[in-house]
Structures are given as C-alpha cells and as structure tokens.
Amino acid sequence: ALTAVNSDLSCVVIGLALLMKSGAAPSHQWLPAMIDGLSWSAVSLLLIIQKINPFILIFFLLKSDLIYKIMFIYVVVSAWVGAVGGLTQSSLRKIIAYSSIAHLSWVLATMMASSWAWLMYFIAYAFVLTTLVILLNYSEMSTLTHVTTMNKSYFSF
Template sequence: MFNNSSKILFVTMMIMGTFITVTANSWLGAWMGLEINLLSFIPLVSDSNNLKSTEASLKYFLTQALASTVLLFSVILLMLKNNMNYEINSSFISMITLSTLLMKSGAAPFHFWFPNLMDGLTWMNSLLIMTWQKIAPLMLISYLNLKNILIISVILSIFIGAIGGLNQTSLRKLMAYSSINHLGWMLSALMISESIWLIYFLFYSFLSITLTFMFNIFKMFHLNQLFSLFTHNKIIKFTLFMNFLSLGGLPPFLGFLPKWIVIQQLTYCNQYFQLFLLLMSTLITLFFYLRICYSAFMLNYFENNWLMNSQFNHLSMKLYLMFSFFSIFGLFLISMFYSMF
C-alpha cells in the first residue's frame, strides 16, 4: 500500500510524536504528541491486501481515539478548574486521565483490545506496539500520583497476562498476554522510580526484539510451527526456547535481572504483598513457557523430517545468535562486570 519512503516518513512522525509527548510541559501538548503518534502508526498497520491488518488498524484507531477523546475531556476539566475556578475534584480528573493512559498502553482492566489487535498485525508492527507505543503513556502515568488506583491495574495486569496466556496457541496472542504481564511489572517499577522503570523497559524491549526477529524471519505465528521448523538446526531451536524462558524471567537468564531489581526495591519499600502477587503471576507465566519448552528439550521427542524454506541468511544467523547469547548469558556477564568494579 505504501512504498518504503512513505513508511520511513510515518516511522519518523511516530518517533516525533512520542518525543513531543515526553518533552511536553502541558497536558495539551502531550495530547497533541499522542495524536501525531496515533495518526502515523495507523498507516503502518493497515494493508489493503490483508483483511486482518485492516481490521486491526480500525480496532486500534477506535480504541485510541476513544482514549484520546476522554483524555482531551480531562484536560479541558483541568483547565476549567485552574483558570476559571470551577469546583471540580482534582482526584476525579486524575483518575480519568490515568484510565485513558492505561487504555492507551494496553494495561488491565482496559486490555481487551490488545490481544485481538496483535493477532492481526505483522511481527514488526507487533514489536512496535509492544515496545515503542508504550513509552509515551507510561511517561505520562509517571506524572500522576495515584498509587492506590495504579496498584489495582498492576494486580489485574499481572494475573490477566499470566492466566490469559495459558490456553493460547497463537504466538502473537501469547506475546500480547506476556506484554500485559510485563506491563504490570513496569507499572510496579514506575511506582518506585522512573529509572527502574526505564531499565525494565529496555531489557524487556531487547528480549522482545530477539524473539520477534526470529518469528518474523521464519514467518511463525502458531505454536505447532516451533516444533517442526528447526529439525536440522538444533542450536537455533535450543536458543529460541531459552529466549522464551528468559522473557519469562527464569534465572539465570537475562530476563531475571530487571525483575530482580524490582523485587529488591519492593523489599526495601516493605511492599511484601505486592511482591508476593508479582511472583505468583510470574510462576504462572513460567508454567506455560516451560510447558512449551519441555517437549522440545526432550531427547525422545518426535520431529518431522522435512525442511522449511526461509530467508534466514548468514548475517541474520549471526545477528540472532549474538542477541541470544546476551539474552541467555547476559546475567552472568553483568554480574562479572559488576564484581570487577
């Protein structure tokens, strides 16, 4: 539908919209940045040759437009309160604003659009919506001091993300529910410190890039494709499932490090109940990741003896193995580097 130069333009506008939101000194400026981001992302999602992507772009537009409308309404209420001395409860305005930002980021209980949307996207668009599109809403959430309401979203996100992935066979929906679960951890980190949230987000983005890179190369969209695709290349198969465990936060992989930091900080803040719920949800998440990996790691597992065509060239192989190396052994490397200083 669009050529490469048009896509580069839309990606540039999307990045610019995010930076406008992050650097805005007013809520109206932040809303404008979110709108630029929204209008530049929709052409990247839509594809006239694919009905699923067209449906996904419509779902994304309607959901984000609703959230933007309510956000603009809360901005107007705030301006009426500050400039015209209307008697409006500040906590009510903040609660409306927080709800719209949670909807934009895909956090529970406003998550219903997110897994269905992901199921109609390409892997590159899925990666954008799991990582980059969360930066602006989460930064705006950090400006609001509503920890009592935010904790409800954290609890719902971690358990809905964990339980929702139990019966999924679609890889994109599985990654969507994993993203919701990780979003609960990111919101918990956000309640402690912005720097901890940023560290968690960077590690999560790296692990998501590693997995989606492989899924995109081999055009994998369902779980049954994982078991029959790498019959003749055990290294790729082994690293792929190890990356799954790393994304779930299983020690001693790199994905455990950001969760370790959050656990440590919650312990310092004496938030033991919240920490208990976070760990319980992670155990559920690790259960279905281990269930996926268990059969592949068994020596007597039946494998199809046929090859699949792919565009996995030598450069892609090196790049993927480099990402996987840091994903699997990154915790050891960081621990060694930290002990040296």
C-alpha cells in the same frame, strides 16, 4: 476543595486512558485481538513504541494518591491476566500480547516504587522483545504448532 477534587478526577481520567492505551488489564481486551492480525514488525512497534509516552505520563501522574491506589489494582490484575491469559492461546502473537500485559504489571509496580528503574526494565524488555520478534519473523512462525515442528536449522548460526 473543589479544585482538588477536579484535579484528582482529571488525573484519574487521564491515568485510566493512558492505562487503556498501554494495554493494562482489565482494559486490555483490545490488545490480543489487534496483535493477532498484525505483522511481526507492527507487533514490535505496538508493544514498545506505543507505550513510551504513556509510561512517562503515568510515572508523573503517580504523584496523586488516588492514582497510586488505582494503579495497585491495575498491577495485580495485569499480572494475573498476563500470566493466565496466554495459557490457552495457540497464536504466538496472542501469547506475546499476554506476556506484554504481564510485563506491564512489573513496569507499573516499579513506577510505584518511585524510581526511574522502570525505564531500565522497559529498555531490557524492548531489547528482548525486538530480538524475539526478529527471530519469529525470520522463521515465519505464528502458532505453537510451528514451534513444536520447526526445523532446528532455523536457529543454527
């Protein structure tokens, strides 16, 4: 019985560390602040590449019943923080960071469904985010005021 308790505790500690590394709310505070000071290419790397390994490990940790219950809390809180957090931001990088937190809740919820569908969702998210980051880097936009005053020729092909 002692081994099972230690095993569950180890899974919880590892799971919480992986969720923090992924930027899941409520341990997300570092993500928007860090992203705001990065270049667009670094934003893309941080929001995509950094999450691959933690997601794979979290997926396999979900076999623990305790992690599954904790994950539900992280899904709900990440969805709420991601949706509401970006509403007061003017920095496009911070808005994308909060969007990433909201998308993280969808990835985690799909993982909880015990399906590899989360990987397809993450690949689609990575493609869309990379495209957006390339466009924002090309147009040199960093705030919402840049978006509202931009010249339409930026996106004419």
